[in-house]
Amino acid sequence: MEILVCVKRVPDTSENEIEVDSDGKDIERDDLVYSVNEWDNYAVEEAIQIKDKVGGSVTVVTVGDQESEEVLRREMAMGADNGILLEDDAFEGSDGKGVATILKAAVEKGKYDLILTGAQADDGAAQIGGMLAALLDLPYASLVNSIDVSDEKKLKVGREIEGGNQEMNEIEMPCVLSIQTGINEPRYVGIRGIRKVASVEIPTYGASDLGLGSDAVGEGAAKVKRLDYFVPELGEGAEMLEGSTEEKVAKLIELLKAKGGIK
Amino acid sequence: MKAILALIIVAAGVGTFAYILASRMAPLFRAAQGPRPDRIGERLFALYHFPHHRMPRPGYGDVGYPHITIILSLILLSIHVLMVIYAGFTGLEMPGMESTIGVAYAAVADIALTVLLAICVFLAIRRGHLKPARYEVPEKYGKDKSRPWALLLIGALGTIALLNMIFLGSAAAAASAAGEAHRFIPPLTGTWFAGIIMSGFSVSGAETVNTLFYFLLLISIFAYINLIPFDRMFHTITGPATVFLKKLDKGSVKPVQWGVEDEKVADLESFGVKKFEDFTWKHILDFYSCADCGRCSEHCPANAVGRPLSPRFISLKGRDYAFSHYPIRGPFIKNEPLIGDVYEEDEIWSCTTCGACEEECPVTIEYIDKIVDLRRGMVDDGMVPQSLQKPLNALGKRGNPWGKMEKKRAEWTKDLPEDVRIKDLSGGETAETLYFVDSITSYDDRMADLARATATTLSAAGADAGILGKNEKDSANEVRRFGEEMLFMDLRDHNTGMIQDSGAQSIVTSDPHALNALNKDYKDIPKAEHISQFVVRGLKDKNIAFEPLAESEKDKRYTFHDPCYLGRHSEIYDAPREVMDAIPGLKRVDMDRCRDRSFCCGGGGLMLFYEPEEEQRMGVLRVEMAKEAGANVIVTGCPFCLVNIEDAIKVAGLEGQMESIDLSELVARQIKKG
Numbered sequence: 031m032e033i034l035v036c037v038k039r040v041p042d043t044s045e046n047e048i049e050v051d052s053d054g055k056d057i058e059r060d061d062l063v064y065s066v067n068e069w070d071n072y073a074v075e076e077a078i079q080i081k082d083k084v085g086g087s088v089t090v091v092t093v094g095d096q097e098s099e100e101v102l103r104r105e106m107a108m109g110a111d112n113g114i115l116l117e118d119d120a121f122e123g124s125d126g127k128g129v130a131t132i133l134k135a136a137v138e139k140g141k142y143d144l145i146l147t148g149a150q151a152d153d154g155a156a157q158i159g160g161m162l163a164a165l166l167d168l169p170y171a172s173l174v175n176s177i178d179v180s181d182e183k184k185l186k187v188g189r190e191i192e193g194g195n196q197e198m199n200e201i202e203m204p205c206v207l208s209i210q211t212g213i214n215e216p217r218y219v220g221i222r223g224i225r226k227v228a229s230v231e232i233p234t235y236g237a238s239d240l241g242l243g244s245d246a247v248g249e250g251a252a253k254v255k256r257l258d259y260f261v262p263e264l265g266e267g268a269e270m271l272e273g274s275t276e277e278k279v280a281k282l283i284e285l286l287k288a289k290g291g292i293k
Numbered sequence: 294m295k296a297i298l299a300l301i302i303v304a305a306g307v308g309t310f311a312y313i314l315a316s317r318m319a320p321l322f323r324a325a326q327g328p329r330p331d332r333i334g335e336r337l338f339a340l341y342h343f344p345h346h347r348m349p350r351p352g353y354g355d356v357g358y359p360h361i362t363i364i365l366s367l368i369l370l371s372i373h374v375l376m377v378i379y380a381g382f383t384g385l386e387m388p389g390m391e392s393t394i395g396v397a398y399a400a401v402a403d404i405a406l407t408v409l410l411a412i413c414v415f416l417a418i419r420r421g422h423l424k425p426a427r428y429e430v431p432e433k434y435g436k437d438k439s440r441p442w443a444l445l446l447i448g449a450l451g452t453i454a455l456l457n458m459i460f461l462g463s464a465a466a467a468a469s470a471a472g473e474a475h476r477f478i479p480p481l482t483g484t485w486f487a488g489i490i491m492s493g494f495s496v497s498g499a500e501t502v503n504t505l506f507y508f509l510l511l512i513s514i515f516a517y518i519n520l521i522p523f524d525r526m527f528h529t530i531t532g533p534a535t536v537f538l539k540k541l542d543k544g545s546v547k548p549v550q551w552g553v554e555d556e557k558v559a560d561l562e563s564f565g566v567k568k569f570e571d572f573t574w575k576h577i578l579d580f581y582s583c584a585d586c587g588r589c590s591e592h593c594p595a596n597a598v599g600r601p602l603s604p605r606f607i608s609l610k611g612r613d614y615a616f617s618h619y620p621i622r623g624p625f626i627k628n629e630p631l632i633g634d635v636y637e638e639d640e641i642w643s644c645t646t647c648g649a650c651e652e653e654c655p656v657t658i659e660y661i662d663k664i665v666d667l668r669r670g671m672v673d674d675g676m677v678p679q680s681l682q683k684p685l686n687a688l689g690k691r692g693n694p695w696g697k698m699e700k701k702r703a704e705w706t707k708d709l710p711e712d713v714r715i716k717d718l719s720g721g722e723t724a725e726t727l728y729f730v731d732s733i734t735s736y737d738d739r740m741a742d743l744a745r746a747t748a749t750t751l752s753a754a755g756a757d758a759g760i761l762g763k764n765e766k767d768s769a770n771e772v773r774r775f776g777e778e779m780l781f782m783d784l785r786d787h788n789t790g791m792i793q794d795s796g797a798q799s800i801v802t803s804d805p806h807a808l809n810a811l812n813k814d815y816k817d818i819p820k821a822e823h824i825s826q827f828v829v830r831g832l833k834d835k836n837i838a839f840e841p842l843a844e845s846e847k848d849k850r851y852t853f854h855d856p857c858y859l860g861r862h863s864e865i866y867d868a869p870r871e872v873m874d875a876i877p878g879l880k881r882v883d884m885d886r887c888r889d890r891s892f893c894c895g896g897g898g899l900m901l902f903y904e905p906e907e908e909q910r911m912g913v914l915r916v917e918m919a920k921e922a923g924a925n926v927i928v929t930g931c932p933f934c935l936v937n938i939e940d941a942i943k944v945a946g947l948e949g950q951m952e953s954i955d956l957s958e959l960v961a962r963q964i965k966k967g
Contacts, residue, residue, distance in 0.1 A: 217675025218675045218677030218682050220777055220779060222564065225559060
């Protein structure tokens with residue numbers, strides 16, 4: 031099975047203190063450390079597990095700058111066979127649809143049976159998977175938390191439903207799936223693994239390689255524009271429980287009961 | 294005729310034994326490179342010292358002293374056994390009886406045989422009837438083969454002693470019956486009794502018994518020898534080699550591969566132990582040397598709290614793997630991955646590397662190196678629990694497991710009292726003494742108190758001290774011990790450069806994990822010392838003096854909890870106690886398990902992030918031990934111990950009854966200022 035996984039380099043929220051910059055349009059990016067978007071990492075692990083089971087290859091692709099190469103290498107150290115970097119100044123300022131358009135062009139340069147994305151990334155928009163499927167005119171399932179390769183043409187995919195319920199679907203390939211965290215346990219990528227793939231060639235495609243004009247991608251084509259970015263003011267509402275451990279527990283249970291948390 | 298029969302038995306016995314031994318050695322030749330023996334003098338001393346010091350450690354005298362006696366008896370009897378074999382070729386006449394020395398030696402042998410038989414009877418009762426709990430085999434490790442084997446081996450040894458007595462006694466009886474004087478036999482020995490019982494026999498009757506029991510004895514001796522390589526008795530052959538080749542530097546970790554320089558480590562095909570033959574031949578020898586005494590597991594804190602780890606079975610499962618995959622007869626069986634098949638992931642991650650097992654093992658088997666090697670293999674294959682992946686990634690990116698910003702590493706200095714002077718060397722200043730703070734003490738709100746206390750002490754003692762500030766990264770003690778060697782090397786190289794650039798002449802730390810890493814894993818930097826050692830020196834040089842304990846503290850009893858990396862791994866037991874004893878008015882008690890028998894608090898470094906399966910916390914057990922000792926204040930000498938003990942006091946519901954404080958805080962509280 032030929033699998034393509036779309037990944038993104040994002041600031042690692044657990045390892046940074048995020049502050050909004052002085053313009054109020056973005057976060058302060060000096061001193062940030064970046065890593066692969068967590069959901070994408072689960073998607074790559076899933077792709078590698080499918081490949082290990084039924085054969086084929088895994089390609090990871092990202093839209094970004096030269097520094098994004100590090101996440102491609104990380105995922106290749108994990109076990110992805112190929113990486114593709116989509117980089118062009120013309121891509122800058124793309125909105126969600128613009129990014130999906132770039133990815134669509136990259137998908138069409140190859141022949142993939144399965145395209146995976148993370149359910150969402152750092153900005154929480156969760157839009158690329160769906161848009162990419164629509165642009166490619168392929169079937170789509172979102173928030174996928176299990177994949178069962180049942181036969182050559184079809185997959186059985188599980189989806190997480192609000193309230194902890196589970197749904198099972200059959201989906202025809204080729205298709206696009208957005209992957210939820212928890213679908214697997216991504217393997218660890220050590221320094222040694224990353225060094226092993228340090229010199230592997232990663233092809234870079236720009237707008238002209240993908241046959242994209244400035245009317246389709248970039249700032250000019252973006253129809254969604256960010257106006258403001260801020261940290262909401264802290265509201266009241268936190269209550270510190272006082273007393274001994276037993277008293278605190280008793281108060282907590284009382285509060286949870288009162289608010290309907292436990293019945 | 295007798296000589297031919299003896300020849301057949303001896304030849305068959307020796308031949309079979311050589312063949313079995315050769316098959317047992319086969320995996321050693323396929324194994325990874327082991328250490329090359331150096332420091333021969335120290336090793337010879339270890340060979341002499343460890344067995345008889347370890348065997349009768351407190352609590353093990355009941356079997357330790359009998360065991361030492363068995364060894365001494367067997368050493369004494371070794372020549373006797375050769376003489377017995379020789380007798381098969383000289384008409385069953387024991388050689389050397391014409392000389393006084395020969396007769397005297399025979400008498401000594403009679404006594405040794407009697408002692409041996411008596412001990413075998415005692416041991417048989419102990420294993421067969423008293424059944425000490427530590428030999429029990431938990432269900433998950435399969436059928437208990439331990440006790441049947443123990444009884445067989447004890448029984449066989451006792452039988453040999455008994456047959457020997459009858460053989461020797463019948464010879465004396467035959468001589469008496471023929472009206473000749475027999476050699477001197479010490480009264481009340483087994484041989485003497487055997488002679489008495491057979492005293493009424495005719496010459497031919499006694500000679501028949503003599504011949505019959507000679508051959509039974511000869512067969513038993515060789516049968517026993519051939520049993521040796523099938524169970525724990527193998528330690529009698531491989532044990533001395535294991536002790537001789539033991540790791541001499543406590544707290545250190547074996548290189549990824551012996552004989553491969555650091556620079557070339559990155560080029561290795563594979564890391565760590567993934568299949569059995571990735572173990573070093575020394576480690577396979579360790580498996581063979583396990584005497585199945587169960588002491589490691591009895592002292593293992595992971596085992597005590599119900600984590601899925603019992604060091605005894607790390608050895609026994611390894612040994613059984615070797616036995617089953619390198620059979621005496623038939624082809625070798627193809628190897629399979631160890632994790633999942635022989636060892637479990639959680640089993641290997643459960644170890645805190647506290648070293649209690651190694652401290653106890655009478656044959657000095659290494660466990661930490663094997664655990665680290667297995668972890669290296671798992672890290673290389675990506676098998677790392679999610680709970681450890683985040684801190685490892687953060688260590689790679691930010692140099693600390695929480696992913697906190699580098700520039701905030703020295704933030705704790707902001708709250709220092711005004712009169713405390715400590716330089717931040719990241720700006721290019723130099724200092725005589727470097728305080729290596731390490732991650733937890735730099736970033737954790739509570740543990741930063743230890744940093745401030747240490748800085749206060751250094752300053753009060755008039756030391757020209759500084760910190761690396763944002764240039765310091767994690768010492769990586771646990772990074773290495775959790776198997777991420779390449780990340781460890783990056784962090785070590787970074788810190789080494791920074792320490793060298795700082796121009797410091799000496800290093801002080803309040804974190805024993807850092808102490809261990811700096812002293813064992815780093816090269817070309819000044820020797821590091823723990824703050825307790827610095828204070829002891831300060832007391833001696835009169836740079837440091839203590840105020841008496843406050844009145845409210847004088848009724849309290851203080852106890853020192855030996856941190857694993859300060860105690861067992863760095864062998865610093867006295868310094869913290871000397872410091873405490875120097876504080877006027879402080880009453881100190883020791884817990885039952887203290888010093889080299891200290892009980893791990895739960896583990897430090899990356900172990901703080903690991904989520905083990907366990908029934909209770911090690912820290913809780915430890916706090917209860919302190920309570921039992923009658924202590925109200927647990928003094929630690931390690932930030933990780935303090936984290937775990939503070940938590941454990943709450944979990945154990947002992948808040949208000951039990952306190953904890955780090956030695957550095959105690960010192961800073963009591964030190965005379967100005």
